[in-house]
Amino acid sequence: GVVASPSTLAPRVPPTTNPSLTNPPTHKRTPKDFIFGKVIGEGSFSTVYIAKDIHTSKEYAIKVCDKSHIIKQKKTEYVKREKEVLNMLADAKHSFVRLFCTFQDAERLYFVMSYAKNGELLPHINKVGSFDIECTKFYSAEILRGLEYLHGLGIIHRDLKPENILLDDKMHVLITDFGCAKILKDDPETPADADAQQQQRFRERSGSFVGTAQYVSPELLINNSVSRASDLWALGCLVYQMVAGLPPFRSRSEYVMFQKILKLEYDIPDGFCELARSFVNQLLVLEPTQRLGALDEHGAGYPSIRAHPFFEGVDFETLHEQTPPPIY
Numbered sequence: 001g002v003v004a005s006p007s008t009l010a011p012r013v014p015p016t017t018n019p020s021l022t023n024p025p026t027h028k029r030t031p032k033d034f035i036f037g038k039v040i041g042e043g044s045f046s047t048v049y050i051a052k053d054i055h056t057s058k059e060y061a062i063k064v065c066d067k068s069h070i071i072k073q074k075k076t077e078y079v080k081r082e083k084e085v086l087n088m089l090a091d092a093k094h095s096f097v098r099l100f101c102t103f104q105d106a107e108r109l110y111f112v113m114s115y116a117k118n119g120e121l122l123p124h125i126n127k128v129g130s131f132d133i134e135c136t137k138f139y140s141a142e143i144l145r146g147l148e149y150l151h152g153l154g155i156i157h158r159d160l161k162p163e164n165i166l167l168d169d170k171m172h173v174l175i176t177d178f179g180c181a182k183i184l185k186d187d188p189e190t191p192a193d194a195d196a197q198q199q200q201r202f203r204e205r206s207g208s209f210v211g212t213a214q215y216v217s218p219e220l221l222i223n224n225s226v227s228r229a230s231d232l233w234a235l236g237c238l239v240y241q242m243v244a245g246l247p248p249f250r251s252r253s254e255y256v257m258f259q260k261i262l263k264l265e266y267d268i269p270d271g272f273c274e275l276a277r278s279f280v281n282q283l284l285v286l287e288p289t290q291r292l293g294a295l296d297e298h299g300a301g302y303p304s305i306r307a308h309p310f311f312e313g314v315d316f317e318t319l320h321e322q323t324p325p326p327i328y
């Protein structure tokens with residue numbers, strides 16, 4: 001009989017298509033899969049680059065961390081935490097930067113994340129001086145939605161500030177930078193857990209300060225404690241800054257700034273929208289449990305914050321489908 005030659009038994013592949021150009025690669029990626037462009041962000045042990053996937057031409061933000069630097073600075077926990085939180089947020093439909101993949105080489109760790117085309121919120125505030133009330137409402141509402149989702153998962157951001165609020169190509173909010181985040185473990189009411197959390201506080205107290213000075217909550221300064229309400233304090237600071245153009249507690253001296261936070265020493269400038277003033281006043285409250293939303297049921301969002309007259313007319317359910325108001 002006739003025996004087929006090996007070449008005729010081989011599956012037929014259309015000769016004109018190179019699979020690596022049409023399909024995303026399924027292999028573990030390497031730096032060679034991307035063309036690295038300019039630096040778009042810098043941290044103490046990481047640099048964020050814009051990068052293009054050579055297979056798809058899609059743009060990403062790639063955070064590159066120097067391994068030896070992380071180990072020397074004892075920051076391995078922060079890097080692990082950031083990856084863990086980003087993975088927990090992988091199913092979120094909006095509000096957060098997405099982690100697409102990670103890989104490493106001998107010296108570095110790579111986090112491939114969504115590229116927020118319009119960068120940080122801060123320069124947008126600074127460019128126009130301050131936001132009008134429509135803009136402030138919209139961006140405050142998008143940030144609140146992000147916090148509702150995050151807190152629903154038991155994650156506290158702990159470093160919310162206008163540098164960590166990014167804006168995508170359509171000017172919607174993408175919250176980033178989870179290196180300082182805390183993941184609340186289940187049932188923190190048991191004595192063993194309470195004790196573990198207390199010990200964690202002592203460890204962190206002796207280590208480097210966690211969080212950003214201008215937005216730091218009074219409870220962190222007093223007893224190094226954090227809760228969901230600490231992010232609500234930061235939300236109050238953010239809303240203030242959008243309206244006034246500057247954060248509420250400012251000083252060239254960090255010591256003086258901390259004193260101001262502990263004394264709740266901030267002023268409301270002339271012309272500050274009355275509803276925004278009332279809203280900010282209810283978030284910038286020294287006692288965490290007295291802040292607006294602090295007593296709302298965990299995992300059910302923040303109905304008492306949404307219900308504040310400041311947000312009147314905002315449809316929280318469709319925010320991400322709305323066209324953001326223009327920033328003048």
Ligand code: ADE
Nearest residue numbers: 040041048061114115116
């Ligand atoms: N800066 C830091 N991270 C970024 C990102 N994901 N997109 C745009 N700019 C950034």
